[in-house]
Amino acid sequence: MAVFHKKELLRAELLGLKKEGKSIGLVPTMGALHQGHLSLVKEAAAKNDVVVVSIFxxxxxxxxxxxxxxxxxxxxxxxxxxxxxxxxxxVFAPTVEEMYTDNVSSASFDFDGLELPMEGRYRKGHFDGVGTIVKRLFEAVEPHHAYFGEKDYQQLLIIKTLVKKHRLPVQVHGCPIEREENGLAMSSRNERLTKEQREEAGFIYRTLQTAKEKFGTDSVTEIREWATEQFQKHPMFNLEYLEIADANTLKPADHKVKDKKYRAFIAVYADDVRLIDNIALN
Structure with missing residues (x-):
């Protein structure tokens, strides 16, 4: 397996493959790979001649x-x-210096408001950082296709917007969330949980599943209040937010509108480990 640390060497390798007419699929990761990442790689391998996995x-x-x-x-x-x-x-595993040279800072992006709620509200500058590195990876690899997990659904919509606004010649694909046996969304951060926390963390997904059931009968406010009460009763986890939002615009929903698609989004702390998840409601 070829591992590249330099953009120019990677580009030279990929240029030769592209001249042979081969399609390139990219799976951007931050490493600490798990079965969720591997499912993206398998999807990319099934649909492309060559797969590049970035680890950064x-x-x-x-x-x-x-x-x-x-x-x-x-x-x-x-x-x-x-x-x-x-x-x-x-595998493309660059150093920070290779990707940022002497200026380790983000560009500023306008993602049409997708960057403002939820993760954007609680993690200032996060999506500027995401946009900066994904754009640089797309420019370095120049893939035909790129694959992202729906666990980071807000990020997925933002990357699609990035591609559209900057007219980048890559097709972005979202792939289903891979889960552990208890329903916990797979994440590299799961490795930092204690055994007991990891076993109990299925509670997060069960909360989302119940929120989905309640969405058919209860108001948005009632669902939020119910979820808050559930976490107040659970000593192991602290709820940062549970948001019900339009699946396309990510604008928080005050009430349900017929024919609109909605998702529930959640962020939870187990001590200092932050976990996120989401589910389609209709």
């Missing part, structure tokens, strides 16, 4: 320096996990 912990999308320092990093293990999928996967 992007400092500009962390608003919490402690979270950045604790983020798990193990390139050798990541490569071992990718090998059984295909020996022809290309």
């Amino acid at each position: 912990v992007n400092p500009t999308q962390f608003d919490n320096k402690d979270d950045l320092s604790k983020y798990p990093r193990d390139l050798n293990t990541d490569v071992q996990l990718l090998s059984p999928i295909s020996p022809d996967i290309i």
